[in-house]
Amino acid sequence: MSTADNHSDKNLITKKDTVRVRFANGAIKEFKFAAIPAEVDPSNGQISTECPLGRTLLGASVGEKRKYEVLGKEIEVEILEIKKQPEGSLRGL
Numbered sequence: 001m002s003t004a005d006n007h008s009d010k011n012l013i014t015k016k017d018t019v020r021v022r023f024a025n026g027a028i029k030e031f032k033f034a035a036i037p038a039e040v041d042p043s044n045g046q047i048s049t050e051c052p053l054g055r056t057l058l059g060a061s062v063g064e065k066r067k068y069e070v071l072g073k074e075i076e077v078e079i080l081e082i083k084k085q086p087e088g089s090l091r092g093l
Helices: 052-058
Strands: 019-021 030-034 064-069 073-083
Touching: 030 052, 052 064, 052 073
Parallel strands: none
Antiparallel strands: 019 030, 019 073, 064 073
């Protein structure tokens, strides 16, 4: 059974969400998906759906641990919280 089978779509990370994660070193950080490429700034929590972390987070759910690779180094994150964008919001359009 896949992860998607265990969770309804409303509990999975989408590009409209804000996500709080814990890295393997214990650091906790919050990320938002940038609506336009000019807003991408990972050091300030703005990531792209095209970056390794962004691709890794999409479709994940709270409590899930996922790994991604940057410059040959494997990095693990645990999803702590998903903050859903309110219905009808224009963010991300």
